[in-house]
Amino acid sequence: MPVKTIAWENNSLVILDQTLLPTEERYAVLETVEDVHRAILRLEVRGAPAIGAAAALGLYVAVQHGAFPTYDSLKNALRQAADFLASSRPTAVNLTWALERMTEVAEGMPGAEPEAVKRALLDEALAIMAEDREACRAIGRHGQGLLADGSRILTHCNAGGLATVDYGTALGVVYAALEAGKKIRVYADETRPLLQGARLTAWELQKSGVPVTLICDGMAAAVMARGLVDCVITGADRIAANGDTANKIGTYGLAVLAREHGLPFYVAAPLSSFDLGQPSGDKIPIEERDPDEVRLFRGVRTAPPGVDVFNPAFDLTPHRYVTAFVTERGIIRPPFAETLKGLSDR
Ligand code: MRU
Numbered sequence: 362m363p364v365k366t367i368a369w370e371n372n373s374l375v376i377l378d379q380t381l382l383p384t385e386e387r388y389a390v391l392e393t394v395e396d397v398h399r400a401i402l403r404l405e406v407r408g409a410p411a412i413g414a415a416a417a418l419g420l421y422v423a424v425q426h427g428a429f430p431t432y433d434s435l436k437n438a439l440r441q442a443a444d445f446l447a448s449s450r451p452t453a454v455n456l457t458w459a460l461e462r463m464t465e466v467a468e469g470m471p472g473a474e475p476e477a478v479k480r481a482l483l484d485e486a487l488a489i490m491a492e493d494r495e496a497c498r499a500i501g502r503h504g505q506g507l508l509a510d511g512s513r514i515l516t517h518c519n520a521g522g523l524a525t526v527d528y529g530t531a532l533g534v535v536y537a538a539l540e541a542g543k544k545i546r547v548y549a550d551e552t553r554p555l556l557q558g559a560r561l562t563a564w565e566l567q568k569s570g571v572p573v574t575l576i577c578d579g580m581a582a583a584v585m586a587r588g589l590v591d592c593v594i595t596g597a598d599r600i601a602a603n604g605d606t607a608n609k610i611g612t613y614g615l616a617v618l619a620r621e622h623g624l625p626f627y628v629a630a631p632l633s634s635f636d637l638g639q640p641s642g643d644k645i646p647i648e649e650r651d652p653d654e655v656r657l658f659r660g661v662r663t664a665p666p667g668v669d670v671f672n673p674a675f676d677l678t679p680h681r682y683v684t685a686f687v688t689e690r691g692i693i694r695p696p697f698a699e700t701l702k703g704l705s706d707r
Contacts, residue, residue, distance in 0.1 A: 408524020413455030501537030520596025604680030604697030605642025
């Protein structure tokens with residue numbers, strides 16, 4: 362990746378502030394748990410795996426400089442900070458997955474010296490980041506086998522290096538196909554209202570030298586009808602045990618369109634995005650965001666003041682539209698209620 366999304370540097374959590382892209386490439390140091398909560402909420406750091414990594418390091422940041430007289434006082438502070446971070450965004454399961462992994466580390470060391478617990482927490486957060494890097498590379502390796510030379514891929518939102526610690530999931534498949542010598546073109550949906558496709562995917566691909574064509578969300582049907590794409594690949598924020606998939610608002614529509622046009626619809630995601638405790642997608646919490654995200658863009662009014670707005674950040678794609686999941690363990694095909702069994706690393 363030509364940019365770093367999230368890093369632990371000089372004992373500090375550093376993120377690329379994605380709200381400023383593509384006009385400005387600015388890194389921010391998140392010094393407190395409040396900084397981390399705000400950065401996740403505002404989408405300065407976003408994308409399910411990157412949110413998980415930020416939360417893991419954020420939990421360490423929450424206690425890093427605190428003086429804790431006892432193990433229990435540290436454990437209580439961690440619990441509070443974990444609850445606070447978990448309240449930042451509800452849909453991506455990677456957030457609670459990472460926080461649970463972190464709190465389990467602390468709970469597995471009852472009575473230990475607070476400084477030893479802190480060291481173990483940092484190690485765990487760094488392990489979560491390293492595993493995400495590995496998972497994305499493996500997703501790429503498995504997924505690129507699905508793409509023929511010359512493939513044209515439609516993607517939505519940003520499931521690239523910017524959404525993960527590095528490399529990406531849906532875009533990881535693209536990068537791996539290019540590394541395997543295939544000729545690839547990406548069609549990127551702009552992804553209203555916050556334009557992750559236009560601001561982030563188009564930027565990331567261009568920076569990596571990947572041929573990319575930007576389209577407005579409403580153009581996807583026409584692009585498919587003209588035979589300009591061969592498949593759709595998206596990421597996921599949470600996948601239920603039957604394969605129902607929550608991802609950026611607009612994904613469901615693309616899946617239906619892909620079916621209508623006879624195109625495969627692939628979801629590329631690490632195991633940390635699977636929530637096999639949910640039998641189906643109907644209980645997955647769907648975040649609703651500030652209506653002004655739809656009424657304005659970066660402060661410029663694009664709708665009448667006060668107009669009613671509906672602004673769900675994600676939608677649910679029923680499993681029957683998913684051709685296959687691309688995970689670090691390989692390609693998983695229907696019937697998902699069977700094939701996803703035992704997949705969890707929880
Ligand atoms: O609101 P965002 O930008 O965090 O939404 C991101 C997505 O929907 C991604 O597709 C998903 O998190 C997968 S990222 C590998």
